[in-house]
Amino acid sequence: MTDSGDGRAELGDLDPPDVRRIKIERTELTYQSPISTAHGPIDHREVVVLTLTDGEGRIGLGEAAPLANFTPELVNEAELAIHRWADDGTLPVGSPTARAAIDGALLDLTARAAGRPVHDLLAPDSSGIVPVSAFVSGDTPDDLASAAAEAVAGGHGTVKVKVAASPFPTDLARLTAVREAIGDKRLRIDANGGWAPGEASEHLARLAALDLELVEEPAAGLEALATVRATSPVPVAIDESARTIDDVRRAIALGSADLVVLKPSALGGPLVTAEVARVVTEAGLGLVVTSLLEGSVGIRSAAHLAAALGALDPAPGLATATLLTADSGPPLLPTKGALVLD
Ligand SMILES: [Mg+2]
Structure with missing residues (x-):
């Protein structure tokens, strides 16, 4: 890990976790009352949850939550991009929500393996x-x-x-x-x-x-x-x-x-x-x-x-x-x- 000079770890330099199992599944969010979007009000929305498991059985979670007319991709593309990453390690290009799921899950698992909250791993002594x-x-x-x-x-x-x-x-x-x-x-x-x-x-x-x-x-x-x-x-x-x-x-x-x-x-x-x-x-x-x-x-x-x-x-x-x-x-x-x- 390098240091930015103020004691904060550089995010991209953390050691990757030991991922043994990858689960990619869609789930539906529903809202108490419709939320307004550029496409009009919606009361539900599909997202993709990525679950990574390491050799000790610890899990890290990430979520890809595309939104029509806000993100460049829809849920199908995000899901495909996560599958591609799971197959060959290709980081998504053109699907920021897939990237969010992957980096979020990797960071979560890294922190769990280290026994520290994510924020503390990224910036020691930061407030939770x-x-x-x-x-x-x-x-x-x-x-x-x-x-x-x-x-x-x-x-x-x-x-x-x-x-x-x-x-x-x-x-x-x-x-x-x-x-x-x-x-x-x-x-x-x-x-x-x-x-x-x-x-x-x-x-x-x-x-x-x-x-x-x-x-x-x-x-x-x-x-x-x-x-x-x-x-x-x-x-x-x-x-x-x-x-x-x-x-x-x-x-x-x-x-x-x-x-x-x-x-x-x-x-x-x-x-x-x-x-x-x-x-x-x-x-x-x-x-x-x-x-x-x-x-x-x-x-x-x-x-x-x-x-x-x-x-x-x-x-x-x-x-x-x-x-x-x-x-x-x-x-x-x-x-x-x-x-x-x-
Ligand atoms: Mg705003």
Whole structure:
């Protein structure tokens, strides 16, 4: 193992585990209520769980969770790519979710063989307590405010609300109600590119009084985001506009973002994401690790990475196993607003 100079192991240099058995199986995630995607709402989704077993019977788990119109591949391609790797060791090209499953499972098994949590293996003495933001929704401002109050009462220090699906006065009323309900806790919003650039600037000027932590994707596309960010009183985070390391480099060059949302499940797992995180951090931008609404096997891998990177403020968006009724593994749910990793 090499060392990056701050005591942190280089992720790719860990000794590979002694894999004796490989199991690749599909499983279905189901959601309590439909989640919105670029293809409309969905209430279930197939993922692939990779289980590696070593000579001592220890297991490492990984998950490939493609999402139509977000990841470049669908579940069939991810599954095929994992099979190819199992057959001849070829690392997937063009299937970041398969790569996430493979690297996630290898790292999990390596850590279990070492008798240490993944985050501690990657970054000795890193904290295994990962505070997470709570995503809240509601039909009316009152419903939304109650959901936000409940999240804060449950220990969450950050609440996230989606905006831009309603006319601005409605969003203003919703967010004002949430701010009143959560006192001085953090409030972040996500417009998913739903505002035109000129509109976004006006809206953010109005919303700044609500002391927002950040806004994700206030407009669509890196150029538009750079325009909005130039005058935004609220820090701008990019998410779906930056799906690859090349997108992230372009965003940095254009000045599109103050922060970058990283979804290890979509980027290619812990090793690839750590590389992207390095580029982001070196450019002086903040990062937020989040899920792609995958199952708990993938969420767990992302949470260990966030812990190892020390990317805990802003709080990762990893409380999403609460949205599932059928999961890919043991549910990783927040306790007092944080995931507790072992
Ligand atoms: Mg987002």
